[in-house]
Amino acid sequence: MKIALIAHDKKKTDLVQFVLAYKPIFKDHELFATGTTGLRIQEASGLSIHRFQSGPLGGDQEIGALIAKNQMDIVIFFRDPLTAQPHEPDITALIRLCDVYSIPLATNMGTAEILIRGLERGDLEWREVIHSKNN
Numbered sequence: 001m002k003i004a005l006i007a008h009d010k011k012k013t014d015l016v017q018f019v020l021a022y023k024p025i026f027k028d029h030e031l032f033a034t035g036t037t038g039l040r041i042q043e044a045s046g047l048s049i050h051r052f053q054s055g056p057l058g059g060d061q062e063i064g065a066l067i068a069k070n071q072m073d074i075v076i077f078f079r080d081p082l083t084a085q086p087h088e089p090d091i092t093a094l095i096r097l098c099d100v101y102s103i104p105l106a107t108n109m110g111t112a113e114i115l116i117r118g119l120e121r122g123d124l125e126w127r128e129v130i131h132s133k134n135n
């Protein structure tokens with residue numbers, strides 16, 4: 001599965017910890033991230049991650065473009081709800097596209113945990129069915 005990992009600055013340490021905790025699951029999937037988040041995770045975990053631009057420079061939109069092409073299966077986006085972001089419209093657009101395409105989206109650690117455990121259990125196999133229909 002293709003998994004997008006994104007975190008705002010005050011949530012980056014949480015996301016790094018989360019990926020480290022579930023590294024045995026993440027290592028079997030294709031990982032994507034916005035620029036700085038991806039770098040932090042890569043350095044901490046040694047996992048290979050396809051990095052896009054930093055969020056404020058278009059990274060959220062690049063991930064959104066993959067969602068629009070049905071080429072992203074899961075989005076884990078630890079948002080900071082207490083800090084205004086200069087690229088708020090991009091963030092809203094990314095979340096909207098997840099809803100348009102029914103892409104599982106976790107915006108906090110509680111939900112991310114359920115999502116990743118579900119992934120491990122095979123709950124997201126319907127995504128493979130969608131891919132096989134599109135090919």
Ligand SMILES: O=C(CO)COP(=O)(O)O
Binds near residue numbers: 036059060
């Ligand atoms: O701003 C972001 C998402 O909206 C994240 O971008 P970075 O990972 O480059 O900090």
